[in-house]
Amino acid sequence: xxxxxxxxxxxxxxxxxxxxxxxxxxxxxxxxxxxxxxxxxxxxxxxxxxxxxxxxxxxxxxxxxxxxxxxxxxxxxxxxxxxxxxxxxxxxxxxxxxxxxxxxxxxxxxxxxxxxxxxxxxxxxxxxxxxxxxxxxxxxxxxxxxxxxxxxxxxxxxxxxxxxxxxxxxxxxxxxxxxxxxxxxxxxxxxxxxxxxxxxxxxxxxxxxxxxxxxxxxxxxxxxxxxxxxxxxxxxxxxxxxxxxxxxxxxxxxxxxxxxxxxxxxxxxxxxxxxxxxxxxxxxxxxxxxxxxxxxxxxxxxxxxxxxxxxxxxxxxxxxxxxxxxxxxxxxxxxxxxxxxxxxxxxxxxxxxxxxxxxxxxxxxx
Amino acid sequence: xxxxxxxxxxxxxxxxxxxxxxxxxxxxxxxxxxxxxxxxxxxxxxxxxxxxxxxxxxxxxxxxxxxxxxxxxxxxxxxxxxxxxxxxxxxxxxxxxxxxxxxxxxxxxxxxxxxxxxxxxxxxxxxxxxxxxxxxxxxxxxxxxxxxxx
Numbered sequence: 001x002x003x004x005x006x007x008x009x010x011x012x013x014x015x016x017x018x019x020x021x022x023x024x025x026x027x028x029x030x031x032x033x034x035x036x037x038x039x040x041x042x043x044x045x046x047x048x049x050x051x052x053x054x055x056x057x058x059x060x061x062x063x064x065x066x067x068x069x070x071x072x073x074x075x076x077x078x079x080x081x082x083x084x085x086x087x088x089x090x091x092x093x094x095x096x097x098x099x100x101x102x103x104x105x106x107x108x109x110x111x112x113x114x115x116x117x118x119x120x121x122x123x124x125x126x127x128x129x130x131x132x133x134x135x136x137x138x139x140x141x142x143x144x145x146x147x148x149x150x151x152x153x154x155x156x157x158x159x160x161x162x163x164x165x166x167x168x169x170x171x172x173x174x175x176x177x178x179x180x181x182x183x184x185x186x187x188x189x190x191x192x193x194x195x196x197x198x199x200x201x202x203x204x205x206x207x208x209x210x211x212x213x214x215x216x217x218x219x220x221x222x223x224x225x226x227x228x229x230x231x232x233x234x235x236x237x238x239x240x241x242x243x244x245x246x247x248x249x250x251x252x253x254x255x256x257x258x259x260x261x262x263x264x265x266x267x268x269x270x271x272x273x274x275x276x277x278x279x280x281x282x283x284x285x286x287x288x289x290x291x292x293x294x295x296x297x298x299x300x301x302x303x304x305x306x307x308x309x310x311x312x313x314x315x316x317x318x319x320x321x322x323x324x325x326x327x328x329x330x331x332x333x334x335x336x337x338x339x340x341x342x343x344x345x346x347x348x349x350x351x352x353x354x355x356x357x358x359x360x361x362x363x364x365x366x
Numbered sequence: 367x368x369x370x371x372x373x374x375x376x377x378x379x380x381x382x383x384x385x386x387x388x389x390x391x392x393x394x395x396x397x398x399x400x401x402x403x404x405x406x407x408x409x410x411x412x413x414x415x416x417x418x419x420x421x422x423x424x425x426x427x428x429x430x431x432x433x434x435x436x437x438x439x440x441x442x443x444x445x446x447x448x449x450x451x452x453x454x455x456x457x458x459x460x461x462x463x464x465x466x467x468x469x470x471x472x473x474x475x476x477x478x479x480x481x482x483x484x485x486x487x488x489x490x491x492x493x494x495x496x497x498x499x500x501x502x503x504x505x506x507x508x509x510x511x512x513x514x515x516x
Contacts, residue, residue, distance in 0.1 A: 049507050213472045213474075214423065311423060324429075326424070333476070335475075
């Protein structure tokens with residue numbers, strides 16, 4: 001046997017496949033990965049400290065910048081946490097619009113996932129198809145809030161405004177075209193032989209490991225555990241919708257891709273039902289102009305974001321500013337298993353593993 | 367959301383298992399259990415093994431001046447209807463707690479984050495180094511006495 005020395009290859013922080021500033025130090029033994037050490041913090045902007053010097057309302061735009069690929073999800077989680085802290089009622093119509101926007105965000109985020117996985121593995125065309133369709137969602141965000149990426153549409157007690165007329169035909173035609181889009185992704189990306197070779201059996205995340213490390217969201221479900229906060233601990237009006245939780249079998253990169261494509265379909269189902277059930281009415285409840293968190297009162301509120309369980313922990317101190325805000329970021333927790341699923345694989349598998357764990361660094365680094 | 371009877375049942379269940387050893391309170395959302403740092407590990411072990419709380423969702427700390435409060439949010443997968451928050455306090459001058467990594471591996475980076483930003487040490491942690499800030503950074507920014515600019 002030829003004796004080899006371990007050597008290190010740095011992936012990132014400046015590398016397109018790291019989806020932002022992520023640095024992975026790959027410890028190599030020849031072609032085999034012995035360890036993958038994750039270095040975070042390149043996008044750290046002390047969001048939790050900033051929250052302490054902003055009022056409850058002023059923090060909403062910061063929340064939307066946590067997960068900039070699914071802007072309505074972190075803002076929804078944050079405003080719902082504030083509403084729990086202050087016992088604020090939200091009008092029915094606003095509840096439905098929130099869910100429509102949240103599910104559109106989830107679709108947009110999963111489209112970035114599918115497209116960027118394709119391009120990370122060398123299939124540029126895949127990215128173009130997904131971004132073509134995501135564009136239609138961003139157009140809808142622009143109609144509702146004026147912002148395409150970082151919409152601060154959620155408000156404590158409701159929304160900044162009602163949906164405009166032109167939103168309805170746009171969302172209806174999007175939902176109608178969705179089955180065709182999904183067929184295209186499955187034909188072009190999921191069914192692609194090269195992509196399958198790069199994903200099947202790669203980065204296997206054992207369900208026990210996933211549970212132990214607190215992995216949530218599509219990554220956990222791909223490992224075969226049907227756990228979704230929308231079902232386990234429903235928030236908003238999710239209880240009123242009929243949808244399935246797609247799960248995988250093997251917990252490999254392929255399953256993480258397939259589960260997300262199926263989730264896009266389910267989100268479409270939820271949006272369709274929400275549009276049918278949505279009542280007329282106000283989109284903003286009676287909320288006092290000055291929002292104060294009761295002294296000593298605290299809440300922890302969690303939602304199912306596109307990346308997993310996104311939690312907000314708030315502590316009030318009787319003033320207009322929170323005493324403490326903590327964000328339980330699914331991307332941060334999920335990344336903990338990257339070394340585990342990468343060990344024993346090849347260097348190029350780390351790229352597939354990062355892409356399918358789907359971290360968004362704005363959220364993991366905060 | 368669980369109704370009142372479900373909540374009472376859950377509360378009684380927790381009380382029965384923990385036998386008056388800990389202070390237990392509740393609000394509409396969580397059951398709060400207060401432990402001292404010495405009994406934290408055995409409490410967590412009991413909650414995991416006897417109540418099936420196998421999922422440590424969140425772990426964070428709050429600066430209360432003289433003391434830090436460390437809070438753990440626990441659930442079960444699959445969900446069993448229980449939502450527990452375990453709280454413990456350490457003195458500012460002696461900010462050290464036992465690590466939960468052997469019981470909940472997910473505590474690894476979350477404890478590193480608390481150490482990094484709040485300056486609380488976790489004894490027995492396998493790799494207690496900063497996770498978000500650079501290694502040569504001085505101070506712990508989420509402490510209330512941290513001097514910030516702007």
